[in-house]
Amino acid sequence: EFGEWVKENTTRLELVQRASQFDMIAADALFTLWETEQAVKQTLEETQAATQIDAVNLESGAGAEPAAPERYSRSDMLEQKIRAKQGVREAQRYVKQHEVAYREALGQGNVRD
Known part of the structure; x- marks a missing residue:
C-alpha cells in the first residue's frame, strides 16, 4: 500500500x-x-x-406533530422591557429579538400570567 x-x-x-x-x-x-x-x-x-x-437510524426527534408554539410570560417580558428602557443592552436585544413573536403569541393566547 x-x-x-x-x-x-x-x-x-x-x-x-x-x-x-x-x-x-x-x-x-x-x-x-x-x-x-x-x-x-x-x-x-x-x-x-x-x-x-x-x-x-429510523427513530428521529421529529414526529408528525407540529412543534409546540412558543410560550411567553407576560411578567418576564414586562420586566425585560423595563430593563431595556433603563438602558440594559442585554434586555434591549432580548426585546428586539422577541417582540414580534411575543405579539403573535399574545394573539394566539400563548402568553401566561
Missing part, C-alpha cells in the same frame, strides 16, 4: 530517491506525509460510517 501511494505522486518519488541516498530529512518528511494521510483517511472513514449509521 505504501509503495502504491509513493508511485501516485512525483514529489513522493523524489523523496524516496533522496531517502535512499540517506537523506534523513527527506525520509522523515515522506513518513510524516504517509502517517498524516493515513490518519486523515481513517478519520474520513469513521465519519462516513457514523453518517451511514445515523442515516439508517
Whole structure:
C-alpha cells in the first residue's frame, strides 16, 4: 500500500530517491506525509460510517406533530422591557429579538400570567 501511494505522486518519488541516498530529512518528511494521510483517511472513514449509521437510524426527534408554539410570560417580558428602557443592552436585544413573536403569541393566547 505504501509503495502504491509513493508511485501516485512525483514529489513522493523524489523523496524516496533522496531517502535512499540517506537523506534523513527527506525520509522523515515522506513518513510524516504517509502517517498524516493515513490518519486523515481513517478519520474520513469513521465519519462516513457514523453518517451511514445515523442515516439508517429510523427513530428521529421529529414526529408528525407540529412543534409546540412558543410560550411567553407576560411578567418576564414586562420586566425585560423595563430593563431595556433603563438602558440594559442585554434586555434591549432580548426585546428586539422577541417582540414580534411575543405579539403573535399574545394573539394566539400563548402568553401566561
